[in-house]
Amino acid sequence: MAQKKSAQKKSGQKKSGRIAVAIVAWAVAIAMFFPIFWIVVTSFKSEVDAVAAPTLLFRPTLESYAEVQQRADYFSFALNSVLISVGATALALLVATPGAYAMAFRPSKRTRSLLLWMLSTKMLPAVGVLVPIYLLCRDLGLLDSRVALIVIYMLMNLPIVVWLLFTFFKEVPHDILEAGRMDGARVGGEIWHLLIPLALPGVASTALLSIILCWNEAFWSLNLSSSQAAPLTTFIASFSSPEGLFFAKLSAASTIAIAPILVFGWLSQRQLVQGLTFGAVK
Amino acid sequence: MATLTLRNLRKTFGDFEAIKGVDLDVADHEFVVFVGPSGCGKTSLLRVIAGLEDVTSGDLIIDGQRANEVGPADRGLAMVFQSYALYPHMTVAENMGFSLRLAGVPKAERERKVREAAGILQLEKLLERRPKELSGGQRQRVAIGRAIVRSPKIFLFDEPLSNLDAALRVQMRIELGRLHERLKATMIYVTHDQVEAMTMADKIVVLNAGRIEQVGSPLALYREPANQFVAGFIGSPRMNFLPARLKANGADSATVELPGGASVTLPVGAEGLAAGATVTLGVRPENLKLTGAGQLAGTTAVAERLGSLSFYHVEIAGGPTVIVQTEGHDATAVHQPVRLAIDDAACHLFAEDGRALPRRGIPAQQPAAAAASH
Numbered sequence: 001m002a003q004k005k006s007a008q009k010k011s012g013q014k015k016s017g018r019i020a021v022a023i024v025a026w027a028v029a030i031a032m033f034f035p036i037f038w039i040v041v042t043s044f045k046s047e048v049d050a051v052a053a054p055t056l057l058f059r060p061t062l063e064s065y066a067e068v069q070q071r072a073d074y075f076s077f078a079l080n081s082v083l084i085s086v087g088a089t090a091l092a093l094l095v096a097t098p099g100a101y102a103m104a105f106r107p108s109k110r111t112r113s114l115l116l117w118m119l120s121t122k123m124l125p126a127v128g129v130l131v132p133i134y135l136l137c138r139d140l141g142l143l144d145s146r147v148a149l150i151v152i153y154m155l156m157n158l159p160i161v162v163w164l165l166f167t168f169f170k171e172v173p174h175d176i177l178e179a180g181r182m183d184g185a186r187v188g189g190e191i192w193h194l195l196i197p198l199a200l201p202g203v204a205s206t207a208l209l210s211i212i213l214c215w216n217e218a219f220w221s222l223n224l225s226s227s228q229a230a231p232l233t234t235f236i237a238s239f240s241s242p243e244g245l246f247f248a249k250l251s252a253a254s255t256i257a258i259a260p261i262l263v264f265g266w267l268s269q270r271q272l273v274q275g276l277t278f279g280a281v282k
Numbered sequence: 283m284a285t286l287t288l289r290n291l292r293k294t295f296g297d298f299e300a301i302k303g304v305d306l307d308v309a310d311h312e313f314v315v316f317v318g319p320s321g322c323g324k325t326s327l328l329r330v331i332a333g334l335e336d337v338t339s340g341d342l343i344i345d346g347q348r349a350n351e352v353g354p355a356d357r358g359l360a361m362v363f364q365s366y367a368l369y370p371h372m373t374v375a376e377n378m379g380f381s382l383r384l385a386g387v388p389k390a391e392r393e394r395k396v397r398e399a400a401g402i403l404q405l406e407k408l409l410e411r412r413p414k415e416l417s418g419g420q421r422q423r424v425a426i427g428r429a430i431v432r433s434p435k436i437f438l439f440d441e442p443l444s445n446l447d448a449a450l451r452v453q454m455r456i457e458l459g460r461l462h463e464r465l466k467a468t469m470i471y472v473t474h475d476q477v478e479a480m481t482m483a484d485k486i487v488v489l490n491a492g493r494i495e496q497v498g499s500p501l502a503l504y505r506e507p508a509n510q511f512v513a514g515f516i517g518s519p520r521m522n523f524l525p526a527r528l529k530a531n532g533a534d535s536a537t538v539e540l541p542g543g544a545s546v547t548l549p550v551g552a553e554g555l556a557a558g559a560t561v562t563l564g565v566r567p568e569n570l571k572l573t574g575a576g577q578l579a580g581t582t583a584v585a586e587r588l589g590s591l592s593f594y595h596v597e598i599a600g601g602p603t604v605i606v607q608t609e610g611h612d613a614t615a616v617h618q619p620v621r622l623a624i625d626d627a628a629c630h631l632f633a634e635d636g637r638a639l640p641r642r643g644i645p646a647q648q649p650a651a652a653a654a655s656h
Contacts, residue, residue: 175367178334181354182361183381183432193380197371 036258042251050247064252072235074256081231081260084146084221085214088153089207092161095154097203100165101191105177115166118159126156126219137224146229149221153214161210168202169195205272208265215261232257284345284358284435284468285310286331291340293323293330300326302492303340308436308470308485313462316472317479317515318489324472325440327489331470332438333357345435360429361438364445366421368413374400374424375409381432399430402461419450426458430465439471443478455481476516480504488512510636513564519593521630522570522604524563528555534642536631538563541601544577546624549642550631561639564630567593567607572614576623580604582616596620 042050044060068074103111133152134143142148172195180194196203218233225234236257239250265272286308293301300323308314316324329335331342333354342350349357360381369377375396376383382392400406403423413421422442429437439458443451459482462469473479479486480500488495488503488511496508500516507513513521526538529545536552538561539545546563555561572594583603584595594606594614606622614620631639 173365173367175363175365176369178354179361179363179367179369179428180380181334182332182359183428184355184384186353186355189384193384194369 036262039251039254042247043255045248045251047246047248050251064248065256068239068249068252068256072238074235077230077232077235077257078260080146080225080229081215081233081257084149084153084229084231085211087146087150088157088214089210091150091154092157092210093165093203093207096158096161096165097191097196098187100162100169101187101195103162103166104169104172105174115163119163122159130223133220134223144225144228144230148224149229149231152220152224153217156217156220157210157213160213161206164206164209165199165203168199168206171202172198201271208268208272212261212265286436286468286470287341287343288331289341289343291327291330291342292338293326293335294338295326300492301330301338304492304494306487306494306497308468310468311466313459313469313471313482313484314487315479315483315485316470316487316489317474317476318495319515320474321491322489323492324474324489328361328438328440328470328472331436332359332361334361358432358435359438360432360434360436361440362422362425362429362442364441366413366425366445368421368424368428370413373410373412374405374416374427377413377424378427378431380428395431396427399427402430402464403427418446419454422446422454426461430461435468437467437469439469441473442471443473444475458482477518480516486516488515490515506641507564507630507638509638510562510564510632513630513632513638517566519567519605519607521564521566522602523632524565524598524601524604526561526563526631528552528557528559528561531555531557536639538631540578542579542599546577546626546629548626548629548631550629550639551642552631552633552639555633555639560634562632562634564632565604565624565628567605569625569628570604570606571623571625572596572606572608572612572620573623574621576621578622578624580620580622582614582618582620585612585614585616587611594620596622598622 041056043064044062045058046061046063049058103115137143137145137148140148176198177190177194180190185193215231216233218237221231221233222237225231236250236253239246239253286306288304288306291301291304291306292299302323304327316327318324326335330337333349333352337350341348344352344357344359369380372380375393378396378399379392382395387395396409397406400409403426405420405423405427408416408420408424413424416424422445425442442458443454446454455478458471462482471478471482483500485497486500486503487497490511495515496503496512498506503512503516507516507521510523514523524540526540526546528536529539530537530547531552534549534551535547536550537545537547540563548563552559552561578598578601580596580598580601582594583597586593586595590610592608592610592612594608594612595603596606597603604622608614630641633639
């Protein structure tokens with residue numbers, strides 16, 4: 001009897017534990033999602049409603065969207081965002097793949113420290129190199145140019161991309177690559193025909209992560225681009241300051257700026273999670 | 283098809299010397315087996331030959347051409363890996379045709395060659411499957427098929443059967459033997475299993491601690507081992523070793539005293555050894571007999587009855603446990619005092635440093651012995 005009771009108590013504890021975890025998880029999720037939710041809600045308000053007391057009861061309107069599109073061409077900014085994030089990601093993969101291959105399959109004594117050193121560069125504040133990079137871009141005539149942003153974003157993400165690819169490549173059995181070598185594959189063929197297909201989930205999630213990081217990057221784009229090469233982060237910022245704060249328009253601009261990457265992230269969620277936990281579960 | 287020559291080949295990994303100067307000739311069409319305990323350097327040697335590891339010093343000559351600096355892709359060899367190492371994202375046909383695809387062979391010819399190899403290995407029905415849909419034995423065949431398709435100069439096998447179950451291993455052993463006969467190929471095969479070595483090899487290379495202990499035909503190694511290591515490694519169950527003391531030393535015979543005081547006179551020349559020297563007597567299980575009146579006294583401890591043969595583990599009074607092979611059904615019980623008769627003409631004698639003392643008057647029905655000096 002007592003045993004049964006304790007078992008009941010135990011399962012009761014288990015259940016209450018699960019409920020607690022669920023509550024915490026929901027609380028965290030809501031806290032993280034709320035700002036996005038509020039931006040979307042605000043974007044459908046008029047400027048007057050937007051600065052009034054926070055409420056969900058208002059008359060929805062699309063006037064902010066119309067004004068935003070009237071003042072700035074959303075699509076040219078969006079195109080820049082796509083070109084820059086995809087371009088920087090492609091370039092990063094191109095540079096990182098041979099590097100990660102060498103580190104994973106032909107490691108030297110210093111490979112480990114090299115990886116840590118690469119990652120440690122991410123700990124430096126970006127603003128520390130703002131002036132030299134700005135001057136370099138100015139002297140090379142690369143201010144407000146997509147090429148400059150592609151190269152800078154690529155460099156910015158390279159440590160993470162190399163690190164992730166290295167982790168995924170290490171999971172690929174050496175024997176298979178050696179079999180390829182015996183079959184006549186050279187380094188290029190080995191990477192292209194065997195390594196990339198075998199590490200494809202990892203390569204794909206690395207690419208997705210890089211695209212997301214590039215899309216959301218604001219520091220360099222704000223400092224190095226104004227109109228020609230400006231991506232959506234610059235587009236949002238352009239609604240924040242000049243004529244005071246127009247919350248509804250700012251929210252509308254933000255909503256349409258983050259919408260594509262949100263949808264993209266949602267669709268590729270499975271791939272992303274699978275890739276990022278790839279090594280852990282094996 | 284090709285020949286291979288190694289001259290004073292060495293391979294070091296950091297401070298560790300895995301291969302300590304190996305000289306070897308592999309003739310065209312020969313089936314050579316590298317055998318030795320784990321860590322003896324046999325797999326390292328195969329990988330050096332394949333080009334997957336660099337040569338540290340010495341010469342590696344394939345078909346008369348020095349190939350030390352030639353990469354694995356250009357050596358024209360094929361290797362079957364212990365893990366099979368199939369390409370998991372390709373079908374069986376793509377796996378087998380991959381080398382030809384890299385070499386730019388036209389599709390029609392590629393398909394013809396793949397089908398031909400698949401025919402030899404009975405893989406025709408599996409060509410569209412992926413490796414994960416195959417059994418271990420089938421994967422093994424695909425790995426071999428991938429090697430065949432290349433028509434390599436030399437086939438290299440790295441313990442290819444060790445992941446298969448016992449029955450399949452015996453079957454694949456026979457098939458590999460047939461394949462060798464059919465393809466008339468030069469093959470180098472690495473194993474730690476001396477039964478595989480004995481049954482498949484034209485020539486066995488026994489390796490130990492990075493050195494070649496002996497090279498020869500299976501029977502030559504069995505009958506005339508060059509040293510105690512080879513004597514103990516080749517043969518199953520292994521040769522019995524008894525500590526002994528040299529009593530008398532003639533030109534063509536030596537008399538030794540065994541544990542328990544019995545003496546045996548062997549047709550062995552023990553030049554250079556003084557009476558009283560410590561030696562080791564080697565005698566195979568089939569050369570010991572359970573009789574009422576043998577030289578050695580002991581007690582049976584374990585009986586392994588296999589039907590056609592039985593093996594008795596006999597504890598020698600004042601000495602080690604030896605294994606005795608008897609034919610047919612033997613009714614001797616365990617834990618019984620027995621006496622063992624030694625067939626002294628078939629015994630081996632090893633000096634203290636392990637080298638075999640030369641045997642005299644080897645009967646004519648053992649011609650393979652000549653190859654031992656190869």
